[in-house]
Every structure is written in C-alpha cells, then in structure tokens.
Amino acid sequence: MTAQVIDGKAFAAGLRARVADLAATFEQAAGRKAGLAVVLVGSDPASQVYVASKAKQTAECGMASFEHRLPEDTVQADLLALVDALNADPAVDGILVQLPLPGHLDEQQVVARIDPDKDVDGLTPLSSGRLALGQPGLVPCTPLGSLMLLKDRLGNLSGLDAVVIGRSILVGKPMAQLLLAENCTVTIAHSRTRDLPEVVRRADIVVAAVGRPEMVRGDWIKPGATVIDVGINRLPPEAGQAKGRLVGDVAFAEALEVAGAVTPVPGGVGPMTIAVLLRNALVAAHRNAGVALAEAAL
Numbered sequence: 255m256t257a258q259v260i261d262g263k264a265f266a267a268g269l270r271a272r273v274a275d276l277a278a279t280f281e282q283a284a285g286r287k288a289g290l291a292v293v294l295v296g297s298d299p300a301s302q303v304y305v306a307s308k309a310k311q312t313a314e315c316g317m318a319s320f321e322h323r324l325p326e327d328t329v330q331a332d333l334l335a336l337v338d339a340l341n342a343d344p345a346v347d348g349i350l351v352q353l354p355l356p357g358h359l360d361e362q363q364v365v366a367r368i369d370p371d372k373d374v375d376g377l378t379p380l381s382s383g384r385l386a387l388g389q390p391g392l393v394p395c396t397p398l399g400s401l402m403l404l405k406d407r408l409g410n411l412s413g414l415d416a417v418v419i420g421r422s423i424l425v426g427k428p429m430a431q432l433l434l435a436e437n438c439t440v441t442i443a444h445s446r447t448r449d450l451p452e453v454v455r456r457a458d459i460v461v462a463a464v465g466r467p468e469m470v471r472g473d474w475i476k477p478g479a480t481v482i483d484v485g486i487n488r489l490p491p492e493a494g495q496a497k498g499r500l501v502g503d504v505a506f507a508e509a510l511e512v513a514g515a516v517t518p519v520p521g522g523v524g525p526m527t528i529a530v531l532l533r534n535a536l537v538a539a540h541r542n543a544g545v546a547l548a549e550a551a552l
C-alpha cells in the first residue's frame with residue numbers, strides 16, 4: 255500500500271479563492287485594498303522561494319503587496335526604523351519579516367517591534383502568548399496551514415500521539431501548541447533529543463520542521479502515520495541545471511511505502527503557508543479598518 259499524497263497545492267487554492275472573494279468585499283467596504291508588507295534581509299534560500307511565490311499570489315487575491323529587500327549587512331537600527339514606518343503606514347495591514355535574519359541582527363527585538371495588530375505571522379510576544387493561553391489571535395501561518403491539512407485528512411485529532419521535530423518560534427513551538435489545543439499528546443523533539451528514530455516511531459502524526467534534507471527515514475515512521483513535511487531545502491544543482499531540486503526534511507519515496515499520508519515538497523505545506531498568510535492579512539485588515547468579517551467563511 256502506498257500512502258496518500260496530501261495535495262496542499264489544491265487545498266491552498268481553495269482557501270485563496272475564499273480569501274479573494276472576501277478581499278473584494280473588503281475593498282468595497284473600506285475603500286482601499288488590504289495591504290501586506292514583506293521584509294527580506296539578505297538571501298536565505300528558503301526565504302527566496304517564499305518571496306517568489308508570494309508577491310504574485312497576493313496580487314491575485316486582490317491585495318496590495320509591498321516588498322522591502324534589504325542587504326545582508328543591514329544594521330539593527332535601520333531595520334527597526336523600517337518596521338516603525340510600516341507600523342505607522344495606514345495602507346499596511348500586515349507585516350512579515352522573513353526569518354532567519356542574518357546572524358548579526360537581534361531577531362527577538364525586531365519581531366517584538368511589529369505592531370501586534372499587524373502581526374500576520376503570529377510571532378510577537380502578544381500573539382504567541384494568546385496562542386499559549388488559548389485566546390483568539392493571529393496564528394503562525396505554517397503551523398495553522400499544517401493543522402488544516404491534518405484535520406482535513408484525520409478529522410478529530412483528539413488522543414493521537416504527535417511528534418513535532420523542531421522547536422523554532424516560527425514553526426515547531428506554535429505547531430506543538432496547536433496540536434495540544436486539539437488534544438493530541440505532543441512530543442517536541444530537537445537537536446538534543448536522544449534516539450530520534452525511536453521517538454518518531456511512536457507517532458500517529460509527525461511534523462518535520464528541521465531544515466535537513468530527507469533526514470526522516472521511512473523506517474522511523476509508524477505504519478499508517480500522517481506525515482507533514484515542512485522542510486524547504488534546496489539541493490546543490492545537478493550537472494547542466496541552474497538550480498538544485500527542492501526537497502523536504504522527510505525521505506519522501508521511503509515515507510510513501512510506510513505512512514498513511516504524506517505531504518510532498520513542493521506542493522504540500524509551502525502553498526498552505528502563503529494561503530494562510532493572505533487569510534491572516536485579510537483578518538487583520540478587517541480589524542484595522544473596523545469592518546466586520548464573518549471569519550467562519552474562511
């Protein structure tokens with residue numbers, strides 16, 4: 255039996271269509287488009303993939319897209335000044351600062367500077383506190399998109415054993431919070447975890463968010479498990495090609511032989527991240543403009 259390949263691309267297209275409908279209604283009510291600003295410092299490879307897919311889809315959904323690309327050697331004060339300017343700009347409803355930032359910058363300080371009302375990435379202390387407390391707020395895009403795929407496949411997640419590999423503020427930690435809120439028994443694994451294969455073997459749900467190409471092998475996976483592969487890794491180019499292939503953190507062909515369902519890379523979690531980002535931007539726009547939104551329609 256080969257596993258089901260979860261079609262994140264198709265699921266995301268459905269979500270984007272709903273966002274586009276509501277974005278048009280918003281524009282009529284508010285007299286302006288919802289606006290999303292993206293800040294990219296330097297040249298992180300996964301961030302390059304993200305930016306490339308995102309600007310086009312933002313426009314297609316009827317939202318305004320503002321892109322700010324800053325050089326690798328940008329200093330902290332200049333980045334904070336840009337965040338302040340975007341916080342003050344009434345055309346901007348959502349601000350996304352791409353992570354990781356170059357090592358000389360203080361990521362925590364930059365993220366904390368974002369106006370919580372514009373925090374479409376759900377990363378500020380207020381948003382992450384709300385998530386931990388179970389209060390409504392803006393939820394990080396990749397974890398929320400991954401949860402949507404899991405619920406679509408499994409229905410009720412209550413009582414399932416879930417292992418999240420990775421504990422970043424962007425993916426691992428909020429993913430674990432969402433699974434906990436769905437009543438999963440959650441284990442968070444990381445680089446100091448002893449015997450990771452054995453930990454993963456217990457899991458009905460595996461979420462891999464590590465950034466190591468094809469690290470999770472087929473024989474780590476419990477038969478029938480649902481595997482969500484968050485990793486976006488660019489392999490070195492093969493002879494005659496300009497760009498290397500994109501692969502995830504899971505050995506996809508091996509996982510297909512054992513799992514119940516697996517997300518592919520590309521075409522899995524990546525498109526969901528963008529669709530949820532647009533959704534979050536639209537939710538923020540309604541709140542910022544004081545226009546009511548039936549969130550259930552999303």
Ligand SMILES: NC(=O)C1=CN([C@@H]2O[C@H](COP(=O)(O)OP(=O)(O)OC[C@H]3O[C@@H](n4cnc5c(N)ncnc54)[C@H](OP(=O)(O)O)[C@@H]3O)[C@@H](O)[C@H]2O)C=CC1
Pocket residue numbers: 300354396419420421422423424425426443444445446447450463464465466484485486487523524525527
């Ligand atoms: N598809 C999408 O939409 C998105 C994809 N990504 C991709 O997901 C991946 C993870 O991103 P992100 O969370 O930001 O990455 P980070 O680098 O911030 O975090 C990686 C995590 O993996 C852990 N880790 C590293 N090596 C190992 C190992 N050998 N065994 C177990 N755990 C390990 C680290 O542990 P420790 O904490 O101990 O260092 C850390 O917690 C990347 O490939 C990124 O490009 C990210 C966001 C969105």
Ligand SMILES: Nc1nc(=O)c2c([nH]1)NC[C@@H]1CN(c3ccc(C(=O)N[C@@H](CCC(=O)O)C(=O)O)cc3)C=[N+]21
Pocket residue numbers: 300301303304306307350351352353354375395396424486500519520521522523524525527528
């Ligand atoms: N603050 C912040 N928030 C993020 O959400 C964030 C970030 N920083 N830094 C970089 C990572 C990476 N990331 C991706 C999202 C979508 C695709 C995506 O759409 N991928 C397509 C690839 C399309 C192609 O082949 O080019 C797919 O997987 O199908 C990729 C990568 C978000 N990230």
